[in-house]
Amino acid sequence: MNKERLALDVMGGDNAPRAILGGAMLAVQDSFHTPMAPERIILVGDEEQLTALLEEAGGNPGFEVQHASEVVEMCDPPTAPLRGKTDSSIAVAVKAVATGDAGAVISMGNTGALVASATRLMGTLAGVKRPGIAVTFDLDKKPLTVLDMGANTAPKPDHLVQYALMGSIYAREGLGCEVPRVALLNIGEESSKGPELLREAHASMGTVPIDFVGNIEGNALFDGQADVVVSDGFTGNVVLKLLEGFSSFLLGLCQKELQQHGVDWAPEALTNMKQRIDYSEYGGALLLGVQGVVVVGHGRSDERAVANALVLAARQLDLGVNESIVKGIAQAGAAPGA
């Protein structure tokens, strides 16, 4: 039993298992930006494959290996780790946290399956109504956290209010933003704008201790007017994927246009740009509100992204972000008018 340990799903993701294991190897190298002890990492997956890959990589530096006989595929339903594939790498990794054998789970696999099994098997934090996925973008060195990015596609107003509180606490404790400004993603700035869900959530934001700055529209998201933006999970998920596709499209167009005008595009600049808007540079998304740390990595994660995901998970545990959330929600519940 060691709640500081990180259970890494080695079988999930487009580049699994090789890039996932590679990420673990990278995270324990002295040359890595914040190296960790290999004993902190549990590799969860097919033992035979893992043993072969570890040998190929020059031996196991000290990881624990936990065997999982199955793999949740991208086309599997969210319930797969709970029903049917109960010995999948996601299920085994989540159970490691649920039983207290680890404090965090990291997977680049099926997001829905990870969210559903973590919510069910680990349980929600005291007072939390629904967990939410928080994604942090690096905007000109100023992090912007948006949640929910898809855990809860039919939220109620009080879910959004809790996301605002959890996001604010995360921005403060996890990202060092002293007084996070929290906004609600909507189609107009006035409190009367948008669907009933958002109008009701807007009206209730005063019940939690946050610096609520009102509604924000899509075009202002990147203007630095807010540190935390709250959205329903459907819109949040569309936004997340849209930004990903649009940035690739736009950077490709940029490159073409510049070439046509005889300007050589510096490849480092392109790499830099992509990193600025790629949330996997932050290691992935966090599922906030569950009993344990859950990092939802991008399916396309490479070794660097996996190593960053391990760092993100370790930081959440070390900083005690979940403890702060529990305290914050208890205080909000006890506040007058709550």
Add this chain to the structure above:
Amino acid sequence: MNKERLALDVMGGDNAPRAILGGAMLAVQDSFHTPMAPERIILVGDEEQLTALLEEAGGNPGFEVQHASEVVEMCDPPTAPLRGKTDSSIAVAVKAVATGDAGAVISMGNTGALVASATRLMGTLAGVKRPGIAVTFDLDKKPLTVLDMGANTAPKPDHLVQYALMGSIYAREGLGCEVPRVALLNIGEESSKGPELLREAHASMGTVPIDFVGNIEGNALFDGQADVVVSDGFTGNVVLKLLEGFSSFLLGLCQKELQQHGVDWAPEALTNMKQRIDYSEYGGALLLGVQGVVVVGHGRSDERAVANALVLAARQLDLGVNESIVKGIAQAGAAPGA
């Protein structure tokens, strides 16, 4: 009575009235890409101001001027042209179409007010349940039309099915796409994904004669997999504004990064890029489904955008897109299974 005429709201938009009048002047110049006769344009606004501006510009080349004593401001409610500001430039321009004095209305002013008054005063096309705002983006010379971008923020499944049909007809008749591929904006490719609204709309797409290619996610929007993308108005509006803000942010970042790497950014390339993603290059958005042509221009429209908006409106009238929509909806209604 001349249904070929275009009623231009000269008082709406950030740069009104000067840039709006400038746009009309540009549209009738021989050097313009598709010049039109000044007699085709009705300028709607404060007569005194307009007369002064026309004199300043060297005289009225032949526009009709219709006086409107009021202006709908951006902060006014959508009902302003219907109640209270009934002599506003939006109200007068919309009434010109409603009475048959013109065939199209073009405004860069308050979108909600334009949509509400056009829907109410002009009425919907036969069989159309709810009008929708269609925006066309120029993606690598291949137009992508997305609707609804905000006319209907709480649609029903059959509204989305009609948007699919209207969008398909518009892409074919208005943009020359022979067999438009129509997709539904959702958070998963499978028909079982997303909220009930989208699942039901997906199931009913077979009742209209379109080439329905299924759900599309945000990241694939720019991959050329669809020519028409259908969305609920809330998500569509968030997407529209997000793309606007994000492209400015990203291009600014690009410029900075390139400079840091000693690469001079060619200003023409930047201008080119902005044009590729700026829907006002297509003249603005279209409100599809009303009895008449309605062009919803961007508030920030400059002279060029206004001139393009006039061209867009004229094209819709000349091509008879509305007649095709009425025919298409009647046929779909008579189709088996509809």
